Structures are given as structure tokens and as C-alpha cells.
Amino acid sequence: MNPSFKAFGSKAILIEWPPQISETILLDILLFKQKIESRFKGFYDLTTAYNSLTIFLQNPITDFDKQVAILKNIYQTPIRLSNLDHYVWQIPVCYDLEFGLDLEFYLKSKNLSLDQLIDLHTKPLYTIHFLGFLPGFPYLGGLPETLNIPRKFNPSLNVPKGSVGIGGKQTGVYTMESPGGWYVIGKTPIPFFDVNLKDPCFLKAGDKIKFFEISKDDFYKISNEIEKQNYLVKMELYHA
Incomplete structure (x- = not known):
């Protein structure tokens, strides 16, 4: 290059x-x-x-x-690689209307059923290209073209923490409450950023994310486990 x-x-x-x-x-x-x-x-x-x-x-x-x-x-100049291991993080998402603030509009705009959306959104192995916009916010590559949608003309003033959104050719997770112009289709209970930790964000560029569907009951169950510090995000070493 x-x-x-x-x-x-x-x-x-x-x-x-x-x-x-x-x-x-x-x-x-x-x-x-x-x-x-x-x-x-x-x-x-x-x-x-x-x-x-x-x-x-x-x-x-x-x-x-x-x-x-x-x-x-x-x-x-060639260099001996060190610490370039990358991981696949399994991220649970609840695609319920309670959390998918723009879900009905999005499905109608894309002429998709909820099952089709969930299947398309959870199928890819997304690559984290960088973190930005909000602390720990992952910019992901790999969204199926079928799910692309222009960003909102009028951004939402308050997108809840954990919201999973789609905007343009990208999908991502709002790591804290924030204004935002992406369409919110669900929510994850996983906190992506914690300022009180030595390493506030467990994700890094080059890692992968795999979304999987959970029910609303599971969402609250996982949230409770996280609050009690009894939940670990599933991960494994990535092999290309």
C-alpha cells in the first residue's frame, strides 16, 4: 500500500x-x-x-x-508482531419494541419482517475498525447491504445507553445516553464503557462482534447479573 x-x-x-x-x-x-x-x-x-x-x-x-x-x-521496515491478537465478542441484543425505538418505522421502510431483520443483523461477524463518537462506541464493518438506510434527517435528542442502531452502511451500540441520528432497532444490556475500570473499554480495533438475539426476560436477567458482577461477556480468540 x-x-x-x-x-x-x-x-x-x-x-x-x-x-x-x-x-x-x-x-x-x-x-x-x-x-x-x-x-x-x-x-x-x-x-x-x-x-x-x-x-x-x-x-x-x-x-x-x-x-x-x-x-x-x-x-x-518489517517488524516482529506483538499483541495483535483479536477476539470475537458475543453481544446479546433484545429486538423488542420496548427497546427498538425506531423498529416499526425501520421495518416498514425496509419492507422487512422482524424475523428477517434479526436474521440479517445477527448473521455477520462484524469487524471493529475504530472506537469513537462516544467513549467505547464501536464503528463496525460488515453490515449487510440490505439493511443500509440513510441516517435520520432530524437526529433523536436522547438515545438510551445500550441502544443498537443502524445508520447509513453502519451498525453500532450507543455506549451512553446521547443524541444520535441512527435508527434504534434494539438494545444490549452489556456496558461497553466503564470509567471506573483500569481498562474502561474491553473492545479494541481489529476485534470482532457477533450479535445474538435474547428475549426481554433475558435482557433483564442479564442486566441483573451485570449489576451483581456475575456476568462475563463471552469471547474467544479470533482465527482468520
């Missing part, structure tokens, strides 16, 4: 790949991120997106071409 390098203000460098949602691009970004973490000095944060990596520097850039030359050399 041949990513491009641009100055992003006076203290950041934006590195961009082709503008598409691709696992090949994701893996290239994650590998380059690991190389930078081990071989590049003078940065305080790295932020990834679907097709970009931004390096936030401690000091203003004085010689952009020199910095780019160093980064290109790092990019092209």
Missing part, C-alpha cells in the same frame, strides 16, 4: 489510506500504529479511523519532510 502523509495543524500528521471500509486497510493501519509506538519518538497520542491514522506530536513540526521520511522508513 502507499498511504499519503499530510500536516494536520502544527502538531499533528495525518496519514491516509484509500477511502473505503476494508479489513486489509485496517490491518495495515494497526500494524503501522504498532511500528510507530515502538520506533517513533515525540508523540503523545495515535488516533485511528476507517482509513486514517493521526499522530499527535508533543512539539510543533519544524521539518515536515524529514518527519515524513522517518515515518515512511518505519512503515516499510
Whole structure:
């Protein structure tokens, strides 16, 4: 691949790949991120997106071409991989009208039955490309084209925590109460972000999510188990 390098203000460098949602691009970004973490000095944060990596520097850039030359050399240098294991997380979702605030409208708009929606939404193995918008909010690749729908023209002011939504070509989980422009089709009892934990979010870019359907009774049962700290999200090592 041949990513491009641009100055992003006076203290950041934006590195961009082709503008598409691709696992090949994701893996290239994650590998380059690991190389930078081990071989590049003078940065305080790295932020990834679907097709970009931004390096936030401690000091203003004085010689952009020199910095780019160093980064290109790092990019092209082989590295022994470490800690690039990824996991499949099993996430329960209740597709009930009580939680699917936009479910009726969505089904009517897409000319789908509830069973068809559940089957289509739970079938894929979704890839987490990056976390953003809200703390721990996973941007996922892999939504079936049949489920694509334009985002709301007028966003909702209060989308409840745990809401599972679809907007454009994406699906995701609102990790806290927030305004939002995606259509809410269900809800998960799983908390994706907890500021009180050493690692507030258990997800990371490159991991996978597999949704599975639960009943409303199961939703409240799992919620109760989580409150008592008796529930663990099922996960397994991902093998490509």
C-alpha cells in the first residue's frame, strides 16, 4: 500500500489510506500504529479511523519532510508482531419494541419482517475498525447491504445507553445516553464503557462482534447479573 502523509495543524500528521471500509486497510493501519509506538519518538497520542491514522506530536513540526521520511522508513521496515491478537465478542441484543425505538418505522421502510431483520443483523461477524463518537462506541464493518438506510434527517435528542442502531452502511451500540441520528432497532444490556475500570473499554480495533438475539426476560436477567458482577461477556480468540 502507499498511504499519503499530510500536516494536520502544527502538531499533528495525518496519514491516509484509500477511502473505503476494508479489513486489509485496517490491518495495515494497526500494524503501522504498532511500528510507530515502538520506533517513533515525540508523540503523545495515535488516533485511528476507517482509513486514517493521526499522530499527535508533543512539539510543533519544524521539518515536515524529514518527519515524513522517518515515518515512511518505519512503515516499510518489517517488524516482529506483538499483541495483535483479536477476539470475537458475543453481544446479546433484545429486538423488542420496548427497546427498538425506531423498529416499526425501520421495518416498514425496509419492507422487512422482524424475523428477517434479526436474521440479517445477527448473521455477520462484524469487524471493529475504530472506537469513537462516544467513549467505547464501536464503528463496525460488515453490515449487510440490505439493511443500509440513510441516517435520520432530524437526529433523536436522547438515545438510551445500550441502544443498537443502524445508520447509513453502519451498525453500532450507543455506549451512553446521547443524541444520535441512527435508527434504534434494539438494545444490549452489556456496558461497553466503564470509567471506573483500569481498562474502561474491553473492545479494541481489529476485534470482532457477533450479535445474538435474547428475549426481554433475558435482557433483564442479564442486566441483573451485570449489576451483581456475575456476568462475563463471552469471547474467544479470533482465527482468520
